[in-house]
Amino acid sequence: QQPVQSPQAVILREGEDAVINCSSSKALYSVHWYRQKHGEAPVFLMILLKGGEQKGHEKISASFNEKKQQSSLYLTASQLSYSGTYFCGTEGADDYKLSFGAGTTVTVRA
Amino acid sequence: DADVTQTPRNRITKTGKRIMLECSQTKGHDRMYWYRQDPGLGLRLIYYSFDVKDINKGEISDGYSVSRQAQAKFSLSLESAIPNQTALYFCATSDSTSGREADTQYFGPGTRLTVL
Numbered sequence: 636q637q638p639v640q641s642p643q644a645v646i647l648r649e650g651e652d653a654v655i656n657c658s659s660s661k662a663l664y665s666v667h668w669y670r671q672k673h674g675e676a677p678v679f680l681m682i683l684l685k686g687g688e689q690k691g692h693e694k695i696s697a698s699f700n701e702k703k704q705q706s707s708l709y710l711t712a713s714q715l716s717y718s719g720t721y722f723c724g725t726e727g728a729d730d731y732k733l734s735f736g737a738g739t740t741v742t743v744r745a
Numbered sequence: 746d747a748d749v750t751q752t753p754r755n756r757i758t759k760t761g762k763r764i765m766l767e768c769s770q771t772k773g774h775d776r777m778y779w780y781r782q783d784p785g786l787g788l789r790l791i792y793y794s795f796d797v798k799d800i801n802k803g804e805i806s807d808g809y810s811v812s813r814q815a816q817a818k819f820s821l822s823l824e825s826a827i828p829n830q831t832a833l834y835f836c837a838t839s840d841s842t843s844g845r846e847a848d849t850q851y852f853g854p855g856t857r858l859t860v861l
Contacts, residue, residue: 637789667849667850676855678852732778732793735788737787
């Protein structure tokens with residue numbers, strides 16, 4: 636079962652903030668976040684494990700609420716380089732593989 | 746040199762043809778995966794392999810088969826290609842030392858397949 640991401644797309648001006656949400660219908664062990672630039676392969680951003688931890692990558696951070704089976708990715712003070720499609724990948728508590736969401740396309744404009 | 750390579754990078758074929766997509770990695774990872782990407786659907790898992798003797802179906806394995814020839818090589822075959830298999834295909838690897846899929850997946854550059 637694929638996790639549900641929202642919004643599908645977001646347009647930002649440089650310096651603005653955005654939040655991308657990822658929601659699953661099953662109990663989760665971990666959530667992964669990847670970013671894909673147009674025409675390129677997805678690239679790992681961060682992993683969040685069960686336990687409600689937060690992580691950061693430059694000015695991109697994420698949280699994981701295992702009780703709600705949700706994760707959020709926070710883009711702070713966005714830069715042009717943040718443009719791309721962001722995917723969450725979830726691993727169920729009883730799974731040993733990732734299911735990816737449909738992606739959120741982020742466009743950052745000058 | 747890239748750690749995860751895929752060949753070919755682009756392929757156009759006709760309905761009914763047999764196609765093989767190849768993936769090689771120099772990362773020494775034991776786990777390998779094949780995904781397909783379609784617009785608006787994200788990445789969907791076709792097959793995955795946790796070691797040479799372990800092959801598992803993903804969520805969309807119908808119409809596909811795989812072969813894990815060695816730790817470093819994982820091939821995806823379309824026995825009789827059909828137009829709705831037109832997509833971008835990615836191979837990925839991971840090295841899960843914890844026994845759970847909690848480690849980074851490293852993706853190859855992708856193969857764009859068009860079935861006419």
